[in-house]
Amino acid sequence: MRLSRYFLPVLKENPAEAQIVSHRYMLRAGMVKQQAAGIYSWLPLGLRVLRRIEEIVNQEQERAGHIPLLMPTLQPADLWRESGRYDDYGQEMLRIKDRQDREMLYGPTNEEMITDIFRAHVNSYKDLPLTLYHIQWKFRDEMRPRFGVMRGREFLMKDGYNFDVDRDAALHAYNRHMVSYLRTYERMGLTAIPMRAASGPIGGDNTHEFLVLAQTGESEVFYDDRVTALKLGQRDIDYDDRAQVADVCKEFTTLYARTDETHEAAVFDQVPEAHRKVGRGIEVGQIFYFGTKYSEAMGAEVVTKDGTKVPVEMGSHGIGVSRLLGAIIEASHDDKGIIWPEGVTPFPVGIVNLKQGDSATDAACEGLYKALAAKGLEALYDDRDERAGAKFATMDLIGLPWRITVGPRGLANGVVELTSRRTGESEEMSAEAAVAKVAEIYAGV
RNA sequence: CGGAGCGUAGCGCAGUCUGGUAGCGCACCUGCUUCGGGAGCAGGGGGUCGGAGGUUCGAAUCCUCUCGCUCCGACCA
Numbered sequence: 001m002r003l004s005r006y007f008l009p010v011l012k013e014n015p016a017e018a019q020i021v022s023h024r025y026m027l028r029a030g031m032v033k034q035q036a037a038g039i040y041s042w043l044p045l046g047l048r049v050l051r052r053i054e055e056i057v058n059q060e061q062e063r064a065g066h067i068p069l070l071m072p073t074l075q076p077a078d079l080w081r082e083s084g085r086y087d088d089y090g091q092e093m094l095r096i097k098d099r100q101d102r103e104m105l106y107g108p109t110n111e112e113m114i115t116d117i118f119r120a121h122v123n124s125y126k127d128l129p130l131t132l133y134h135i136q137w138k139f140r141d142e143m144r145p146r147f148g149v150m151r152g153r154e155f156l157m158k159d160g161y162n163f164d165v166d167r168d169a170a171l172h173a174y175n176r177h178m179v180s181y182l183r184t185y186e187r188m189g190l191t192a193i194p195m196r197a198a199s200g201p202i203g204g205d206n207t208h209e210f211l212v213l214a215q216t217g218e219s220e221v222f223y224d225d226r227v228t229a230l231k232l233g234q235r236d237i238d239y240d241d242r243a244q245v246a247d248v249c250k251e252f253t254t255l256y257a258r259t260d261e262t263h264e265a266a267v268f269d270q271v272p273e274a275h276r277k278v279g280r281g282i283e284v285g286q287i288f289y290f291g292t293k294y295s296e297a298m299g300a301e302v303v304t305k306d307g308t309k310v311p312v313e314m315g316s317h318g319i320g321v322s323r324l325l326g327a328i329i330e331a332s333h334d335d336k337g338i339i340w341p342e343g344v345t346p347f348p349v350g351i352v353n354l355k356q357g358d359s360a361t362d363a364a365c366e367g368l369y370k371a372l373a374a375k376g377l378e379a380l381y382d383d384r385d386e387r388a389g390a391k392f393a394t395m396d397l398i399g400l401p402w403r404i405t406v407g408p409r410g411l412a413n414g415v416v417e418l419t420s421r422r423t424g425e426s427e428e429m430s431a432e433a434a435v436a437k438v439a440e441i442y443a444g445v
Numbered sequence: 446c447g448g449a450g451c452g453u454a455g456c457g458c459a460g461u462c463u464g465g466u467a468g469c470g471c472a473c474c475u476g477c478u479u480c481g482g483g484a485g486c487a488g489g490g491g492g493u494c495g496g497a498g499g500u501u502c503g504a505a506u507c508c509u510c511u512c513g514c515u516c517c518g519a520c521c522a
Contacts, residue, residue, distance in 0.1 A: 012471060012483065013457050017515055037514065091446090092521080109522090143446065143520065157522055209522090218521085283522065320522035354481055389482035396482090407481060417481095 001347065003382045003394075007044050010394055020216045022329035023148030025338050029398045031325070038145025038153030045398060046325065048346035050156065053324050054135055056187050056343060057158045064180035064239045066131040066160055071113050073137050077103035079112040083297045094139050106139040111294050111316055114161040118312065119300040125165045128302065128312070131173060133160030135321060147216070150282065150326035158319040163312045165304060167291070170313035172242045174206060174289045175249045177317040179239070181210055181285050182232050182252060187445075188324065189341025190331060192284055193227050194252055198261040206289035206315075209259060211281030214330040221281040223257040224271045230255075259283075282327045289315040338399030339421050342445045347380040348372075349438050350400040352391045354407035356383060364406050364416065368431050375439040379404075396421065402441065404434050 009030040017034075018024040026032050031046030042050055058068065074096070080086035086093075086105075094106040107113070114132060122130065135158045145153050162173035178194060185192035190212050197209040211221055213228070230252055238244055256271050258264070259281070268276065295301065295311035302312050320327075332339045340346070349372065353365045365381060372379045380400060382391045388407075395403050405417040405426075415428040418437060429437070 009455090011456060016451090016457070019516075034514090138522075140521070144516095144518090146516085151521080155522065159522085286522065318522050323522060352481095387480055387482085387484065389480095389484080391483090392481080393483045405481080409481075 001378060001380050003380060004384050010397060018148065020147050021333055022150065022326040025329055025333060026148055026325065029338060032149060038142060040149060040152060045346050049325055049344055050322060052344045053188065053321055057135065057184055057319055057321060060180050060184040061133055061160065064176050066133050068134060069132050070134045071110050071136060073107055074104050075107045075113055077105055079116055080105065083112050083294055092140050092142065094141050108138055108140045110159055111161065115294045115298045115300045118163055119298060123303060125302050125304050128163055128165045129169055129173060131160055131162040133158060148326055149322045152322065155320060156322040158321055160317045162315045165302065165313065167313055170289055170315055172245065174287060174315050175245045176239050177287045178208065179237060179245050179248050181319065184319065185210065186232055187343045188328060189343055190328060191228055193223060193257050195221065195257045195259050196262045197259055197286060208287055209283050210285040211259065212284050212327045212331055213279055214282050215280055216330055217280035217282040219281050219283055220260040221279050222263050222268050223277055224255040224275045225277045226275055227255045227257050282330060284324055284327050285319040287317040337397035340399045340401055342401050342442060345401050347400050348377045348442050349379045349402040349404060350395045351379050351381040352395060352403060352405045353383055354388050354405065356385045358408060360411050361406050361408055364411055364431060368404060368435065371435045372438065375435065377438060377442060402438055
């Protein structure tokens with residue numbers, strides 16, 4: 001993408017309403033525009049990151065054997081009357097009437113609707129296990145939306161639902177989700193710690209939240225800091241292997257890690273003092289096992305091997321996709337701007353032409369741009385007629401992890417400069433070597 | 446939902462107390478100079494002062510109502 005033809009409305013000054021760093025940078029980098037309290041337009045740069053995050057979520061869900069579908073944002077009230085939640089959900093649910101005066105709602109979650117789909121089409125244990133998920137906009141009419149996309153009223157969420165024949169199978173689904181979530185967050189450059197949680201209006205007694213440590217987090221967290229060193233890495237996981245998946249969950253949930261909702265001081269005190277940490281975290285996902293709560297209420301049953309009918313065992317699992325943008329920025333930025341992890345960056349690399357209009361630098365930049373594209377890497381090429389300082393400031397603000405700087409001084413020696421946004425370190429090399437190095441960096445992402 | 450505050454140009458703000466017909470910086474447009482970390486000079490365009498009603502010779506400014514947004518608290522992906 002050539003910046004001169006892109007739509008990237010960056011702001012030099014901090015918008016007054018933005019209190020936390022991710023909100024400030026998202027506005028300043030031209031990623032979002034607020035349209036109402038807790039409701040945002042996604043501008044091109046923000047949309048690119050949102051799509052990247054969705055893509056990673058999709059890939060990891062499908063890798064775990066979960067199946068995508070898409071349910072609507074608007075739902076009929078009657079479905080929610082069956083579970084009893086139409087009345088229970090309260091003011092947070094946005095209720096709407098259509099022209100026939102039918103009661104509708106903008107979905108805050110989809111347990112009822114997925115159960116309706118299930119009961120309409122599945123009758124036998126032979127069709128299980130089954131996990132369906134979608135990534136769809138949700139609306140929760142929060143009392144107090146704040147922190148930009150971190151607590152919006154409209155937000156993009158991945159929500160998945162598992163259907164299993166018995167409790168053991170459902171708990172395996174729970175574990176499978178935990179592992180797939182760990183891998184998802186790691187690919188986004190995040191350390192998200194599973195913490196035992198309270199269940200809230202979804203219901204159920206087995207639930208973990210995934211927390212990203214950050215000063216600006218809304219939850220107080222208590223943890224053994226050795227959990228932050230745990231990494232899934234590239235290990236090979238067979239998601240159908242119950243024992244292997246359970247072992248991974250055990251590895252990641254044995255050390256103490258709780259939110260204030262489930263914190264137990266007496267247990268926490270047994271953590272060695274050197275590792276005992278209290279901090280704050282951003283909740284970026286939650287998984288639940290809730291058994292037959294919805295299937296019983298809504299008559300979602302399957303016939304078992306011995307011919308009896310049983311309500312299907314269920315769980316649900318959510319990742320706050322739009323919230324993740326904020327969480328990643330909170331976890332990865334400096335005083336100049338965002339620092340995107342390679343996994344989610346809107347563009348893999350930026351090209352800065354220090355002397356636009358100079359035939360040598362222009363030609364070198366065009367060559368780089370095309371060579372990168374040939375490797376499947378779409379660079380953001382700053383071809384504006386701006387001074388070097390302005391170009392650097394823009395690149396730093398929008399946070400592309402790698403920058404190739406092309407100027408007449410370097411070209412005279414046959415080199416360009418490859419700079420890491422994270423470390424600030426620069427290395428001079430030929431244009432060919434820079435392309436090769438960037439390609440190598442992204443080969444593993 | 447309780448408490449506090451703010452709406453004046455695209456963004457950040459001053460002007461409101463003490464009414465006199467709207468200003469600064471950034472951004473934008475033109476020209477010249479400049480050109481490896483958000484340039485300088487000169488010129489220029491842009492605002493029914495959130496909305497409605499009222500008081501007044503006269504309202505951004507005073508009064509009433511209303512809408513929107515932000516922050517602090519209790520709730521949540």
